[in-house]
Amino acid sequence: MRVCRVSVEDELAYGVVEGDAVALLAGHPFGEFAPDGRVLRLADVRLVAPVLPSKVIAVGRNYADHARELGNTVPGEPMVFLKPSTAVIGPGEPIALPWQSEQVEHEAELAVVIGRLCRDVPEERVAEVVFGYTCANDVTARDLQKTDGQWGRAKGFDTFCPLGPWIQTELDVDEAAITCSVNGQVRQSGSGAEMVRTVAELVSWISSVMTLLPGDVILTGTPAGVGRIVAGDEVSVAIDGIGTLTNPVVDRE
Ligand code: ZN
Numbered sequence: 476m477r478v479c480r481v482s483v484e485d486e487l488a489y490g491v492v493e494g495d496a497v498a499l500l501a502g503h504p505f506g507e508f509a510p511d512g513r514v515l516r517l518a519d520v521r522l523v524a525p526v527l528p529s530k531v532i533a534v535g536r537n538y539a540d541h542a543r544e545l546g547n548t549v550p551g552e553p554m555v556f557l558k559p560s561t562a563v564i565g566p567g568e569p570i571a572l573p574w575q576s577e578q579v580e581h582e583a584e585l586a587v588v589i590g591r592l593c594r595d596v597p598e599e600r601v602a603e604v605v606f607g608y609t610c611a612n613d614v615t616a617r618d619l620q621k622t623d624g625q626w627g628r629a630k631g632f633d634t635f636c637p638l639g640p641w642i643q644t645e646l647d648v649d650e651a652a653i654t655c656s657v658n659g660q661v662r663q664s665g666s667g668a669e670m671v672r673t674v675a676e677l678v679s680w681i682s683s684v685m686t687l688l689p690g691d692v693i694l695t696g697t698p699a700g701v702g703r704i705v706a707g708d709e710v711s712v713a714i715d716g717i718g719t720l721t722n723p724v725v726d727r728e
Pocket of ligand 1: 696697
């Protein structure tokens with residue numbers, strides 16, 4: 476099932492994508508819901524970020540080839556950081572480049588969407604708390620990441636967390652090819668199978684640190700090939716089995 480959030484006539488609603496149609500839902504996809512009878516053409520709705528997380532937890536250096544390209548080693552334990560919920564934008568919304576950075580880069584990532592309040596989840600029960608998966612771009616001001624030490628600013632600017640286009644509730648992560656294209660040229664190409672730590676390991680480990688709430692999002696790291704984006708670019712994160720998340724890049728006003 477592909478669960479989207481759409482803006483229809485000034486109303487925000489959840490829906491289920493089937494082919495080129497969207498069946499709108501009454502209720503909430505994390506709880507009780509049912510089709511409300513309205514079916515719209517996908518082309519006629521504006522998709523917004525499929526989830527509003529209380530927090531976005533991101534994992535650094537979870538692909539060995541990406542760790543290497545930045546001169547880093549894979550850490551002995553997962554390396555996590557937070558992106559503010561206010562960084563989240565949806566498909567088609569512009570990534571705004573802040574004046575403070577000269578080197579803003581794309582990072583294509585598989586995002587895990589949590590469906591239930593949970594903590595201390597054993598690996599074998601992680602499937603029970605995962606609602607689904609979506610595409611993410613962990614936009615990063617690489618220069619500030621290096622000079623700041625802390626990553627809060629480099630990863631936390633408004634618009635630095637595009638999510639979408641929708642949440643796929645069934646996905647074989649090991650079979651999920653992940654690519655990032657800029658203006659149609661492929662820059663990153665990887666697979667969920669290359670993750671150093673699996674989704675089950677990451678969710679279990681993170682939930683031993685902090686309580687996860689429904690809608691929280693975990694970014695699972697990026698494959699090699701990160702690079703700069705500039706105003707006028709169009710950047711797309713595509714994941715097999717989910718879809719494509721595309722955002723234009725503009726200078727922040
Ligand atoms: Zn990342």
